[in-house]
Amino acid sequence: MNAAPGAAADAKETARIEAFSDGVFAIAITLLVLDLKVPRGMAEGRDLLAALVGQWPAYLAFVTSFATIGIMWINHHRMFTLIGRTDDGLLVLNGLLLLGVTFVPFPTGVMAEYIPRAAGRVAAAVYSGTYVVIAVFFNLLWWYAAHYKRLLMSAADRAVVQAITRGYSIGPLCYALALGLAFVSVAASLVLNLALAIFWALPSQNPLVKKGEAP
Amino acid sequence: MNAAPGAAADAKETARIEAFSDGVFAIAITLLVLDLKVPRGMAEGRDLLAALVGQWPAYLAFVTSFATIGIMWINHHRMFTLIGRTDDGLLVLNGLLLLGVTFVPFPTGVMAEYIPRAAGRVAAAVYSGTYVVIAVFFNLLWWYAAHYKRLLMSAADRAVVQAITRGYSIGPLCYALALGLAFVSVAASLVLNLALAIFWALPSQNPLVKKGEAP
């Protein structure tokens, strides 16, 4: 019933890479909670409340990392709706991306610990720096797959592919801006990181969505 | 063979969101065990036994959170049996719900640490407060999907949809009651949380189940 038996095997292979990647995204996003520490030894309710409220940088780091890994997952999935087959280069580049994603809980913990202190700028720079690297890995993965439509489905629309290439290439620049901002204002750097995740979640920013909505 | 080729793609998209969400639910429910701490430095068997028994608030918190995440998973699944397609709004609202679910191990740890102490009321209030927020996210997700049956399958029964809307809207109120109870009696607040999970697991409380049992 299938004209190209190889196409089914290709789809199975890309589905398996996607399923493994989904697992890594889901675990990394859920491990973020381990960066939140239960305050110990509070005698009274008001002490506990003050300690919990005083941990606001940790909650902010938790929410920002959650939103960022979440938007990465969405984009990874959107990318794979266009990728029709895999090869070893894609496996390796996807592995680099996942290496970055599994690393996120560490700079999140650093930022949660140091935001309100003198070392906060370094912490925020390390945090945004991690996202610069991940955004570069994202672009490498996409460029590799999309170059001359090497691994894309034949039905992939050229205009959509180019729009994605343009869209993704802005990512590293945005996070580099957040990295620079860290040395001016830790708060501004963090707000930019969170704003980026929210902005990229908006459908109007995503060419794939527009295409998806077309009949 | 498929009258609407878009329907198959829609089903694949909702299935993937559901699979990712299932992964997050499964990981969050399993991470709860990390809130249980091995007592250190007990010299004799009876000391160890006393220390283990003395940790009963931690076990109670573990079981209550397990039951609550479990019932959330069941309800999330039931909800998605009626949802026929997805869009970016649903992705974002589902992300908010998962943010709440991955957060649960933290207030569980707070409660496990502080139940038997003076700060127990604040801990129990934070715990129930988390569930108030998650229950609100649940309602947002459902309202968004069910409004004018925006994202529901066309076969979804209007009476069932309305019954779910009514049923879910009670959730935030119940958890708000548990939150208020925390300031009267920590034990009563906890028992209410556990009772809610058990109550919602009963089939007679769930319109979706009744529908599912109809031929």
Add this chain to the structure above:
Amino acid sequence: MNAAPGAAADAKETARIEAFSDGVFAIAITLLVLDLKVPRGMAEGRDLLAALVGQWPAYLAFVTSFATIGIMWINHHRMFTLIGRTDDGLLVLNGLLLLGVTFVPFPTGVMAEYIPRAAGRVAAAVYSGTYVVIAVFFNLLWWYAAHYKRLLMSAADRAVVQAITRGYSIGPLCYALALGLAFVSVAASLVLNLALAIFWALPSQNPLVKKGEAP
């Protein structure tokens, strides 16, 4: 093409419960490694080696729990190859079983900490006691599903079903024996736990396997 459209929906439901359960088994079995602690502050290589070797009870606990969760996963899967549909009772009883499985890393950590100490007997008793409870949950789940073949596939062989019922009913007794042995000899209790996992992994002990090998 399907004579019974409900059968496909039933199969999808049981598949989803199985997938969620598989996720919980996989996470619980992987979290066991967190019970192994890196020795701190060893000055010389021989100190580190001695500290690592001195942690043998932790490795033994790790391997025993890994083997036990592994055999539970296999048995859970075998059980679900016979279960053809689900209901809320099955969901709740399966949830109880998973509650037990996610709990395992805690008594494993207790045993790893206390085996070579005076409190080792209590630790080993708590460890085996956990398995007694899980084995009871296993039997409840199976009895519920198999009673008058309530939820079994119509093709399920009555002799196989009875053999499983007999086989599972021995589980709680075996673990109760290990619990009792803990007060005589911690080592004997542990060896029995490990031996049980290995014994149940042998194909000749499992009626489902024999059936599976029949043409």
Add this chain to the structure above:
Amino acid sequence: MNAAPGAAADAKETARIEAFSDGVFAIAITLLVLDLKVPRGMAEGRDLLAALVGQWPAYLAFVTSFATIGIMWINHHRMFTLIGRTDDGLLVLNGLLLLGVTFVPFPTGVMAEYIPRAAGRVAAAVYSGTYVVIAVFFNLLWWYAAHYKRLLMSAADRAVVQAITRGYSIGPLCYALALGLAFVSVAASLVLNLALAIFWALPSQNPLVKKGEAP
């Protein structure tokens, strides 16, 4: 439509073992981040930066273990593309392999802690020693499945099977070499471990890939 109804059941069984194994690989690879510790109590930004940079052995251990578990996942998957059915022996041997994989975060933590210290050689030897054992388990699994093509798909090419057998048999020797190198130079031992993961990721080293690329 299926000539051999048993083949479909066999494929379902092997798919489920593969899915469970994938889950364990994904969790183990993501738990590695817990070996990275947030430096505590740094007063100034430059102290934090120095502390983060000073943790380079931990990052090296993280990346090496990530790459090694990643390449194991790829090889496990490639192996299962040739395995057509399962039995209890395969389940047990696959369980042994997963036991090794879930253990990896522990020697990774030991190495991260001790590389720059006097005990670094023992740490690096334990690390490579873990991979020797896992590589042996890999060979056992493959020999068991491939012996007289016991569990392989009938379509599996004999030349490909023999090439894999040869390729895998080198694994334990390579890691044993890294183990020995640890006593000469910790750095050389680590670099060899990382180099092995990268080398095995290259498509030209993998007979299965060549076969996969054939039309």
